[in-house]
């Protein structure tokens with residue numbers, strides 16, 4: 001079985017702590033083999049800081065499986081990566097991004113079977129000139145074919161609760177202008193297809209939230225539902241997609257309601273993410289739909305306040321590894 005590829009993420013964050021800690025518990029947890037794309041020297045230093053007695057070995061992706069039992073396999077990315085928990089170093093940004101690029105290339109080349117990304121710090125990368133809002137958009141660019149990027153769809157998932165924000169890392173003031181019939185229909189197409197192919201749900205049912213309070217109250221509290229969302233749902237249903245709504249966002253996530261659906265399409269980042277991070281922060285997984293590769297990530301960020309302490313929960317990262325493993329074991 002080919003290994004999973006894990007990109008190291010922001011070295012000043014908790015991502016390296018968690019992947020090193022999970023590796024140290026690989027036998028106890030029955031982890032699938034993975035190869036880390038990152039900086040070998042830095043990872044060895046952080047393991048020592050955390051008191052983890054593990055070997056770290058530079059490898060080619062093809063050798064990762066043979067090494068995993070005795071050492072953490074690392075595809076080494078040259079560069080300057082100081083071990084400074086909680087203090088991002090702009091010079092590390094190049095290694096952080098190269099790790100993602102090389103990990104994606106490894107999955108696309110068939111050397112690794114899926115990508116799990118450790119958290120990046122967006123602000124630190126923006127400061128270093130990173131031109132994408134986050135992994136989701138960057139991965140779409142890396143998966144472009146003939147200059148055409150796939151539509152990346154961010155989903156946060158835990159067991160049967162799966163939520164997708166239609167708009168992601170944009171200011172709230174820009175959200176209404178970005179909501180379009182075309183974007184809703186295309187996002188629903190990606191969700192329906194990947195709920196079948198990645199999650200094995202034969203006939204997915206997707207609930208769609210309204211943008212406005214009480215889903216617009218029949219037009220009295222905003223007209224996006226009447227003018228944009230309802231026509232989009234009509235087109236999606238005409239294409240055979242079981243899309244229901246627009247439903248009021250404040251009651252849609254009541255368990256008796258969301259359990260009737262396989263996923264929820266919300267209109268903006270926090271409308272989708274607050275519910276799932278409220279009920280499942282420790283176990284939620286960020287999975288990117290719409291890409292030609294499987295990509296998962298923990299649902300948390302770099303948590304600078306915990307970096308280097310060994311106190312970060314490993315649960316969400318472990319769930320991300322398990323989801324990537326499950327999604328590619330079926331098709332491997």
Ligand SMILES: NC(=O)c1ccc[n+]([C@@H]2O[C@H](COP(=O)([O-])OP(=O)(O)OC[C@H]3O[C@@H](n4cnc5c(N)ncnc54)[C@H](O)[C@@H]3O)[C@@H](O)[C@H]2O)c1
Nearest residue numbers: 118119120121122123297299300301302303305306312313
């Ligand atoms: N997948 C990703 O790459 C990803 C995901 C979310 C946020 N981020 C980035 O991370 C940076 C910090 O974001 P933030 O502060 O909004 O969110 P965060 O998840 O880093 O931290 C939010 C709170 O949750 C706690 N927390 C986070 N992970 C934890 C864990 N594993 N165990 C215990 N407690 C944990 C933190 O201590 C903090 O109190 C930002 O740059 C953000 O863009 C990246």
Ligand SMILES: N[C@H](C(=O)O)[C@H](O)COP(=O)(O)O
Nearest residue numbers: 134135136137286297299300
């Ligand atoms: N919005 C995501 C979350 O809060 O979990 C997070 O920023 C990750 O985004 P990318 O996977 O695009 O980095």
